[in-house]
Amino acid sequence: GCEEGIDRGEAEDFIRLYHAENPSAGSMKPRLREVAREISQTGTYTHTPGELAFGARVAWRNSNKCIGRLYWKSLRVRDRRHVDTADGVADECVEHLRVATNKGKIRPTVTVFAPDRPGEHAPVIWNDQLIRYAGYTRPDGSVVGDPANAEVTEAAVRLGWRGRGTRFDVLPLVVEAKGTPALRELPPEVVLEVPLRHPSFRWFADLGLKWHAVPVISNMCLEIGGVRYPCAPFNGWYMGTEIGARNLADADRYDQLAVVAERLGLDMSHDRTLWRDQALVELNVAVLHSFEEDGVAVTDHHTEARRFMLHLEKEERSGRVCPADWSWIVPPLSGAATPVFHRYYDDVQLTPAFTRRDGNEG
Numbered sequence: 001g002c003e004e005g006i007d008r009g010e011a012e013d014f015i016r017l018y019h020a021e022n023p024s025a026g027s028m029k030p031r032l033r034e035v036a037r038e039i040s041q042t043g044t045y046t047h048t049p050g051e052l053a054f055g056a057r058v059a060w061r062n063s064n065k066c067i068g069r070l071y072w073k074s075l076r077v078r079d080r081r082h083v084d085t086a087d088g089v090a091d092e093c094v095e096h097l098r099v100a101t102n103k104g105k106i107r108p109t110v111t112v113f114a115p116d117r118p119g120e121h122a123p124v125i126w127n128d129q130l131i132r133y134a135g136y137t138r139p140d141g142s143v144v145g146d147p148a149n150a151e152v153t154e155a156a157v158r159l160g161w162r163g164r165g166t167r168f169d170v171l172p173l174v175v176e177a178k179g180t181p182a183l184r185e186l187p188p189e190v191v192l193e194v195p196l197r198h199p200s201f202r203w204f205a206d207l208g209l210k211w212h213a214v215p216v217i218s219n220m221c222l223e224i225g226g227v228r229y230p231c232a233p234f235n236g237w238y239m240g241t242e243i244g245a246r247n248l249a250d251a252d253r254y255d256q257l258a259v260v261a262e263r264l265g266l267d268m269s270h271d272r273t274l275w276r277d278q279a280l281v282e283l284n285v286a287v288l289h290s291f292e293e294d295g296v297a298v299t300d301h302h303t304e305a306r307r308f309m310l311h312l313e314k315e316e317r318s319g320r321v322c323p324a325d326w327s328w329i330v331p332p333l334s335g336a337a338t339p340v341f342h343r344y345y346d347d348v349q350l351t352p353a354f355t356r357r358d359g360n361e362g
């Protein structure tokens with residue numbers, strides 16, 4: 001929390017790390033003294049633009065659960081620490097989507113809003129991603145749309161929002177600043193979507209499935225040198241399995257495996273016919289085919305696994321530990337058919353880091 005102020009030790013460790021990896025960043029001693037003075041006077045300290053950008057990139061580099069870290073140095077950092085109103089945050093989130101989407105040539109980007117300060121809470125976004133599909137809970141408990149977003153859908157409805165009631169209604173942003181939540185509809189031109197079709201089965205398009213192009217995580221906290229940035233939405237591009245093996249496949253999400261298996265004409269009488277597995281592959285083929293045909297950046301889990309192996313080697317050559325969590329790094333489809341499956345990792349928690357704001361795992 002922001003009550004107890006900044007941990008000086010974390011501040012000093014970060015300044016030392018910054019100067020060790022950025023020799024051209026000027027002398028360290030005067031900066032260490034300045035930071036110590038600011039902390040004793042105000043209970044916190046202000047990162048320079050260079051420290052903020054480096055901190056955000058290293059927070060990505062330290063993300064144990066991320067398979068996509070090879071390009072950590074190329075993260076684009078939008079410094080919006082002066083923005084601390086709900087309207088300002090909403091405006092900058094719309095702009096984030098525009099610049100990150102880049103008509104499908106997605107650019108990994110993070111926007112950093114105001115930090116927690118002693119005595120005042122920074123703005124937070126209630127949606128766990130900037131683009132989410134509504135989940136409407138019906139009286140019988142079933143959900144139309146994405147069940148993962150049923151709670152935030154109810155919050156938006158309580159705040160006066162009304163959706164069209166389809167399975168893919170894009171939710172408004174819910175931004176809370178100074179204790180008051182505000183709604184902001186996303187302009188359609190910043191929400192790029194991909195309708196899903198299959199290269200060999202013409203009936204697939206008739207399932208009416210689609211997904212949005214850009215994942216922007218908006219429920220994590222960026223921690224750098226003891227300073228907490230509770231609102232720092234970041235995006236990369238999707239790995240196809242996230243959409244095809246989880247979002248559209250999980251029973252408590254869009255639950256499409258039986259639908260696809262039926263249309264494939266598979267024998268669904270027993271698990272051991274592996275009808276689920278065959279449906280999973282075709283669903284993932286459709287995701288990669290549709291994104292690629294529309295020119296929207298996406299990677300397959302084989303390519304991403306190979307890149308991560310390269311990243312591990314590069315980190316070891318740089319003399320650094322590369323922290324990783326096997327249970328998240330190994331893709332949810334064909335795990336042992338990728339190289340990341342066949343080794344162990346050191347799941348150490350390093351800082352700077354992106355941490356869970358809600359505090360729970362999984």
Ligand code: HEM
Pocket residue numbers: 056060063065066067068069075108109110234235236237238239242299304328354
């Ligand atoms: C550029 C392409 C990228 C790809 C393909 C990628 C891929 C992934 C995947 C597949 C996951 C697991 C997600 C899940 O299973 O729900 C993940 C997790 C994560 N990624 Fe990446 N990533 C990319 C870029 C980034 C960037 C730019 C950042 C931050 C600056 C980032 C930070 C994280 C974090 C913090 C997690 C863990 C989230 C959690 O704990 O819930 N990734 N990534």
Ligand SMILES: N=C(Nc1cccc(CNC[C@@H]2CCCN2)c1)c1cccs1
Pocket residue numbers: 068215216217234235236237238239242362
């Ligand atoms: N490709 C991405 N996927 C991703 C990354 C981090 C977190 C998430 C969402 N994970 C939460 C879900 C729900 C529980 C398990 N997975 C997706 C990226 C999102 C932002 C940058 S890369």
